[in-house]
Structures are given as C-alpha cells and as structure tokens.
Amino acid sequence: MNFKGRTVLAIVLLTMMGSVLITLSVADQWDGEMKQASSGSVVAAADNGGQYVLKKQELAKLNAVMELIETKYYEEVDREELIDGAVEGIMSALKDPYSVYMEEETATHFSESIEGSFSGIGAEVTIENGRIVIVSPIKGSPAEQAGLHAKDILMSVNGESMEGLSLQEAVMKIRGPKGTKVKLEVQRGGFSEPLQIAVIRDDIAIETVYATLKEDGVGVIEIRQFSLNTAKRFKEELKRLEREGMTGLVLDVRNNPGGVLPVVVEIAQMMMKEDATVVQVEGRDGERNGTLAKGGEKKSYPIAVLINKGSASASEILASSLQEAAGAKVVGERSFGKGTVQVSYNKALGDGSLIKMTIAKWLTPNGNWIHEKGVQPDITVAPPEIYNVARMSREAALKRDQLNESIRSAQIMLEGLGYKPNRDDGYFSSDTEEAVRKFQSERKLAVTGEIDEHTAQALEKAVVDWLRDKDNDVQLQKAIEAVSRK
Template sequence: MVFKGRTVVAFVLLALFAGSILTLTVTGSLDTRTLTRDVREAASILGGGSAEQSGRSELPGESGGSGSSGMTEKELSKISTVFELINSRFIDNVDREALADGALDGLVAALGDPYSEYLDKEEIEAFSEHINSSFTGIGADVTVQDGNIVVVAPQKNTPAERAGILPGDIILSVNGESLEGLDLHDAVDKIRGPKGTQAKLRVLRKGSPEPIDIIVVRDDIKLETVYAEMLEHSIGKIDINQFAVNTSDRFAEELKRLESKGMKALIIDVRNNPGGVVSSVQSIAEQFVPKGGTIMHMEYKNGKREKTESKGKGKSYPVVVLINKGSASASEILGAAIKESAGGVLVGETTFGKGLVQTTVQMKDGTGVKLTIAKWLTPDGDTINKQGIAPDILVEQASLFEAVAIPKDHVLKFDMAGDEVKNVQAILKGLGFEPGRSDGYFNDSTVKAVRAFQRDAGLEESGIVDGETAGMLEQYVIREYLDPANDKQLKAALEQIQKML
C-alpha cells in the first residue's frame, strides 16, 4: 500500500506539524552514504564483536585519529562486569540479547548526536525499505474519508490493479479484520504483508448493494518518489518527496520526457522533502551543474575535504527550486548546488538546516548502526547546519497549512480554553468561518463558527468539536492544501520563471 506525494505531505502536516514535523523530517529520512561494507566494518566502528574477518577498511578522512579503534582491556572488563552482575544477581530472569541491544543503544546514544543511533532488526528493515523506496503490499494510493479507508487509485502494474481494485472503493476489512476506526497508518499496516501472501479485502463499491470480497496477492511494490507534470507556457514541474536509491533514475526519465515535449523552464519542488541518499541527489544535481562545477563538499574527521565535481553539461533553460522549512539534508544539497553552481533561483522559505551525513552499517545478526561521519558543505564551502538555506525570494504559505492535528479522543466546547481551541480557531478562520477571536477561548462566536462549518459539512450543528467534526475539519484543510490555486510559493515560482524566460 502506498501514498501519493502531496497527499502524504498534507496528512503528515496535519498529524505532526510544529516542532514534531521537524523531528519527523530529520529522523524519517537521513542523508545516507549507502556502503557495501559488511560486518567487519561494524566491528571496526564498534570496537570488536563478531567480525566475519579481521582487518579494517577506512572511511574517507578517518585516518590519523587519536586512540585505538577497538575497546581497551579496561573498557571491555568494565562492560563485561556490569553485564555479568545483572545476569547473575538481578531479581528477575534476564534477556541477554535485550541487554546487549541496550548496551549498544546506550553506546551510540552517549555520542549526543541526534542522527546517530543503534538499529534493531526491525528498524534496519524499515530503514532499508525507506532508502530503497520499496516494500511488500498490494500497491494502491489510499486516504481517509468520513472515517473510511478509501482507494484513491491502484498503482499501475501492481496486484491491486490486477485484482480489479477501483478508485473510490472503500476497504472495510482485511482477512476478516475490520478497519473501522483505524487511522491511515494502522490500516495500511493491516493491508501490507509478506510477498506471496493473500489479502482478502472486503470492499464497498459505489453502485453495489452489498460489499464484495477481492483477494489480492501481495508483491514487491516500488514507492514513487518523483512526480512530473507540464504546466502552462511549457513550464515543467517535478516534485521529489524523498531521495531514495532509485530517485535519480526516475528523475532523469521524467526530465527527459518533459524536455521531449518542448519544456522551456523547470520548477523542482523539494518542499517537505526530508532528504535521503547522497549519491541520488548528486546524480540529480549533476544534470544541472556544468562540467567541472562543484556540487558539494564532504568534510570528514580531522578536517579532510572531498569535493564532488559535475561531469554533466548543464541546462540552458531557467530552473527554480521550491523550498520550505521541511526541506532538509539532500534537499538542501540540491538547492545549494543549483543556486551556487547552476544559476538557479530558490523560492519559498528558509530550509531546515541539516548539514551532516550518516552511514549505516549492518551487522551479522541483522542489527546495525547509523553514524554521523561527515559534514557536507555547499559549493561555495559554507555549512548550513542548524542555519538552513535562505531563499532568493521569500514566500510564506497561508497559516492554515500550519494547523496541528485536532484531538479526536475528547471534545472541545464552549468556555474551554487552551492551545487546542486556538488551533481550531485558526483552522476555522483559514477556511472562512470567522471564530471572532484567536486567543484560544471557546466563546459564543467560536460556537457560531463551528456550527456554520458543521452546516456546510452536513454535520449535526452542535457547536461542539467532537471526533467527527475534527476529522471533517482536517479533510477541509487537506482539500485546501492540495489545491494549486492556494499555493502562494508555486505562484511566485511561476512569476519568477516568466521573468527569466
């Protein structure tokens, strides 16, 4: 089961906006140098362990550090003593594997680096799915409408399409397990499963008096990370929602397709793109940076730098990159490269500011370590870490798009006060239902605004924000968010393109 780019963005914004969205953006998709080194690398980094063979191959810039790469006898003795003390004296039975995992987790956490972490087997699998942009499932875009899991569209050449799943189908249950009341992510977890297994979907289809059962055999599904379209005046637009392993190939395909149709200018949209694989963004940037131009620098331990130069030819047409505060890591690499080495223009808001690079090393037992190994610098040699990249043209979106998810486990009503009410007031005002105030106090005018919205949405006019009303408010916000007519940043990008042509 997959989600479509902007639909997912809207859902995430509603569910996790403000401080949480930034945390999700960083931890959800880290810049990663995907290395082929195996367990012996992990043994080197962790200072011993069950390496497949002895020896050590260095990461760039790693030589010359102080101290031994492995643990000293004193350090090993201390850890072993505590481990045995717990194992022999702790009052309850001990899971030795859990102890070892906890020790490794603590070892990496002690670095104080939010981007370095120890990964258990499940986390490694999820991370691998993420950077490879693939998983096993049925292959359909889904959303939540009126509390139901609704198919937006089956993906082409997927099990869902072959089984006859249609747009608008409401999925009621999977293998007898009801999806009623589940949020989108929990429902998707029910539908996904191992390759080759069956998902028996009970589907309610428009025009059918009774639900029908459709059996779909799960298979490997590739997530789409690139969406391209031709706008008016032969202006191409390519959205990149993350930089997975296959993203650069897909980008090249879509760019070639747009160019074959006579594209005169290009907008690249990396808003709310949290990053991904460094090699992928380098390949994309190379298509715009002329041969010999700098794409980025990597600065390793002890200050050693590695410059990435382009072997491409560059482009003769104008390029604008759309950015916002959700554009992080690899998105910032692309923006900086196009601005500083390809003469492009950045439109939107200052980016997140993640100028660090991680590598992930998988160990023999399926666990792994994600470790910060370098800083990346812009072509001009500047760091953007914790600063971000400022746009050439600053454009902020409507405040409606910065709404926080509305609680559905309790009601908001007259005479209540707080941030939750303030959030609802902001949403109501953004949707055109004037609440009379915005300070978080649920007064008479706010009640009237809620009733007006409920009337417009066909709900009971209670004046109370219950779970049903909260869900409908979120749907209205998603609808507004997905409407290009409300996208101020895109409008500004199009205006800038016209000036550059």
C-alpha cells in the first residue's frame, strides 16, 4: 500500500513501554540545550567535580550487591539483565509513570512510533495507582474495533495477571506478531464483572489528519495523533477548507493520546493572534517560560475543539490554548488530564537504550495545571451509553431468565438501536426477548428470541454501523452547532 504524501502513523502503542503520552520531541531533539544535556551528560558530571555521579559509598553498595549475586545466587544470571534492572529500579523510584527506562529493542520501537512504522493492537497505556490503564484506543485500530475504551483497567493478558507488573513488563506481555490474538481481561466502570476482550494484532497505518466541509459551511478537521508531519498536513487541509468558503471550524481530538509538543504548538498558533501565549512550561525551579504564537492569526470564523476522556497531553494543550487565548469553545467531556513534559535521552547511556523522563510541567496560557484534572469543556456533552458498551461473550446463547454482563451489553445495544428492552441490568426479561425477536426479524435472522452467535454478530455489526453514522454523533453535532452561523 502506498502512503506517499500522507502522514502515515503506524501505531502499535503498547510497544512503547509506557511512553504513552509524548509531549516533547524525542531523541534529544527538543532544543540545543536539551540536546547538549543528553549527549554530554556523563562529561558534564565529570566537569562538575562528579557531583552527579555515584559517591564512593553508593558505588561500593551496588558493587557489593552485584558481587553477592554473581558469586552466591543459586543459579547463573545475565549481568546485562542485572544492570538493566538496576536502572529500571532507579526510574521506578521516581513513582512517575511517564519517566521510564527502555532497553535497546524497546527504545527502537519507541523511536519508530514517532517516525511511524510498527505493529500491535493500537492503544496507549499508563499506570494509575499500580494498575495498567488504557489512555485511549487509536481510531480504526484493532483495540478500538475490539471494544477497548479509555480508562479500561487491564487485569490480565492471556490469563496472566497484570498485578504487580511494571508498565514495561505489562507492555511486553501485550506485544506480539501481526495476526496473532491477545486475550485481555479488563475492568470497566459501571460493570460488576471483568470483561473478556480478544484483539488481533496488526500493522496500523493511520493518516493523522482528516478534513471535511459540511453543507452548512462548517469544516471538521479530525486530528488522531500529533506526529512529526501532522502540522504540515493540518496546514494543507485548513487552507483547503478556507479556500472552499469555510464559515466555522471544529477540531476533533477525541481519543487523540498526544504526540510531539512543537507540532501541537505549530498547529495552535495558526489560529492565534501574534504573540499570544500558546503554552507555558515550568521547570523544577518554578520558573515559567511561555511559548508565544508566531506567524498565525486569530480567525474570523468561530472555532470549537471537541474532546473526550481519551484526549490527552498534546490534545489538551491544543484545547486549552485555543479555549483561553483564541476564544474557541471546548465541547464534549472532561479530558484525560496529563500535564507533564517528557524528554527522551537516547545518547547519554551509550548502548542504544533510552531514558524518557519528566522534566517539567506544562500549563495553559492562563497558568492552569490540568494534570489529573483534565480540560473542562465549555459545553458538556456525554456520548450515548452505546458508545461505551462492552462486547458480548459468544461462548453460549443468551436466553430468557439469565442474568449476566453480556445480556446487559445486548440491552444497551438494542436500546441504542431503537429497540426497547426496557432495562439494562443484565436480566433477560420478556421485554428483552421481544426486542431480540424484533431485531432478528428485521435482519432476516432466525426469530428465536435468543442471542446466539449469529444474532450477537449481527447486533454488534449494527452497532458499528450506527456509530459510524456521523448523524448519530451527538458530540460532533453539538460542536458543529456551536460554530454554525445558522
């Protein structure tokens, strides 16, 4: 398949060792100061009288542990694995899910994720209170198609518990070759029992920018990820919509997990007046440095930014900057809430491995820190429950008087599609049976009133078709209404 001239983002996230929300350029390329700090960090320590290197007593302690393991441990150990484990332990002591150590192979996957060429399930993860949590599934990815949602908690992978695992260990369990299946057990808010979700790993090629012009003159630009070429593609599509007479603009960053900071700054400043503050960065010393808009202009047409709980990091920078400094309306749900900045150091360690570390907070133009709070919409619109429904188990037919979570999912689907089960508590009632019969009749299925594999498949397909119909997207419709001149 030829993607020449497009922004191709092959997302396998879940190979990224927890590097889930990137808000700075990677590979020591933020600016000259950061570049020098990374490539010359060891030399700098020596030049400063060794103030950053291990003290004699500290080094002796580590050497003693190494000697004990290599001489007394009951079996042979891999010395390189011990060193990697020690570095990983140092990073985990920070208790920051966004600061991680990546061994050479993982570091390669991480770098590829920014350039765009790898494979997996297409979701991003983080650690919250020791649990592995989905930040967001990428649109069109196997993870989204299988029914994974933002805020899902991963309980087990192929029957192996995730409890006590580091983010790196968890990600390694989820990774695997294209075409293979991974079985995930997830805990989802509102469901009493864990859900079983199977995902087929794949190569995922995603164009990061999609633009359409509605009949009423409202342009919609969907940004799925802020990768290296996204700003260029956004500018092209924005200019095209303006040439075609656009009268209002909706920027859709729902389930956009973030990306590269300079890219989102470049996009935001296209719609902001000269010298307006796009974002502020605050370092450990408390000093704040604002990035000012250059080369853009505040647009004469109204702008709305559409967000949800899967909008994170760079998406939140875009939403907050336009909300506070460009008069845009933010529509949808409260966003994820990731307000820190990371830089990746791939030269300091000298062996192909990589340290990705939080080096600052980012704040909105008005100085607000949205970390673990999210961006609050001006117009709050929650999606219908059918958007968050879990897939049904197909191990056995669902029938009258049964009670389980799969029946609850079926009831939510039926209600969303216009049938009337009249309950969503998971009890297969007579009304539920009648709704199933009506669905089966209209879909030319055997009218049994039971949900067998064929009915479950048809019901889930009908839901997917319903979700793909933009007329059913209440959040998008509200955002369009917010910028419409009618």
